[in-house]
Amino acid sequence: MDDLRKRAKELIDTSAVKVVIGYEQGTGNKTRALFVENSEVADKLIFDSRCVQNLAAYVTKQEVKSKGKMAITATLPVMRAIIQLASEFQVNDDNLIVIGITPESKIIDFKNLEEVETYVHQFQIEIDARNREILDKLDKMTPSERWKFWIDELSPCFKCYACRAACPMCYCSRCTVDFNRPQWIPVSSNELGNLEWHFMRAMHLTGRCVDCDACANACPLAIPINLLTKKMIEDAKSDFGGYQPSLKGENLLSTFKPDDKENFIQ
Numbered sequence: 001m002d003d004l005r006k007r008a009k010e011l012i013d014t015s016a017v018k019v020v021i022g023y024e025q026g027t028g029n030k031t032r033a034l035f036v037e038n039s040e041v042a043d044k045l046i047f048d049s050r051c052v053q054n055l056a057a058y059v060t061k062q063e064v065k066s067k068g069k070m071a072i073t074a075t076l077p078v079m080r081a082i083i084q085l086a087s088e089f090q091v092n093d094d095n096l097i098v099i100g101i102t103p104e105s106k107i108i109d110f111k112n113l114e115e116v117e118t119y120v121h122q123f124q125i126e127i128d129a130r131n132r133e134i135l136d137k138l139d140k141m142t143p144s145e146r147w148k149f150w151i152d153e154l155s156p157c158f159k160c161y162a163c164r165a166a167c168p169m170c171y172c173s174r175c176t177v178d179f180n181r182p183q184w185i186p187v188s189s190n191e192l193g194n195l196e197w198h199f200m201r202a203m204h205l206t207g208r209c210v211d212c213d214a215c216a217n218a219c220p221l222a223i224p225i226n227l228l229t230k231k232m233i234e235d236a237k238s239d240f241g242g243y244q245p246s247l248k249g250e251n252l253l254s255t256f257k258p259d260d261k262e263n264f265i266q
């Protein structure tokens with residue numbers, strides 16, 4: 001923790017960055033994002049196992065970008081998100097410094113995003129055992145059983161969009177669900193509209209989701225929407241040879257190979 005505060009103070013005091021994004025104590029036992037713009041505030045920085053919010057969700061926000069060059073406290077899922085965002089031209093070495101945090105809570109200094117990418121590529125996205133078990137159960141269901149599972153799970157959704165706000169990859173200035181002329185997806189909560197919203201969201205995250213679980217953690221109703229994106233990650237792996245965020249910008253949704261198993265795109 002002292003190392004993190006020291007590094008944040010250095011970056012601010014030397015004007016290397018204008019703001020350091022990290023975590024602070026929130027209400028109750030929760031943590032929340034902290035935006036350090038002067039070195040006294042850096043003393044509020046914390047890092048522990050409760051810091052699961054994906055801070056990369058802030059680096060595309062105009063309010064944060066307008067402050068100037070940023071530094072971000074980044075665990076592995078945050079680093080993955082940063083590399084994906086860099087491949088989509090949302091961040092680069094000129095506007096972002098990454099302060100890496102290892103699984104052992106050690107600080108890593110990266111010179112540039114290329115070094116972050118090299119670090120990230122040492123680790124594959126692995127679905128944890130609990131979610132693996134649910135995905136296996138879903139795979140074994142008949143299509144109608146699976147349909148019922150999702151109708152039941154998604155029906156309570158009241159479209160607060162906290163999941164969207166928590167996701168580093170949902171950064172469009174205007175989301176399809178917010179359009180009302182024409183209205184593609186109903187804004188009210190109903191069975192069909194809820195399915196449309198969540199299936200659209202999962203589709204838009206295919207090959208981009210970094211499996212950070214921030215969306216599911218943000219949902220006030222604990223709807224397991226991350227199962228949809230986990231399934232897409234698995235399908236991308238089995239059907240298209242896997243996925244790793246990459247600075248080369250080879251996004252799954254916008255590239256194809258001549259030997260893809262589906263031929264509609266050729």
Ligand code: SF4
Nearest residue numbers: 167209210212213215
């Ligand atoms: S969809 Fe969920 S798990 Fe995937 S990147 Fe967004 S917040 Fe993380």
Ligand code: SF4
Nearest residue numbers: 157159160161163219
């Ligand atoms: S956070 Fe939960 S309730 Fe809110 S829109 Fe997302 S899934 Fe629905």
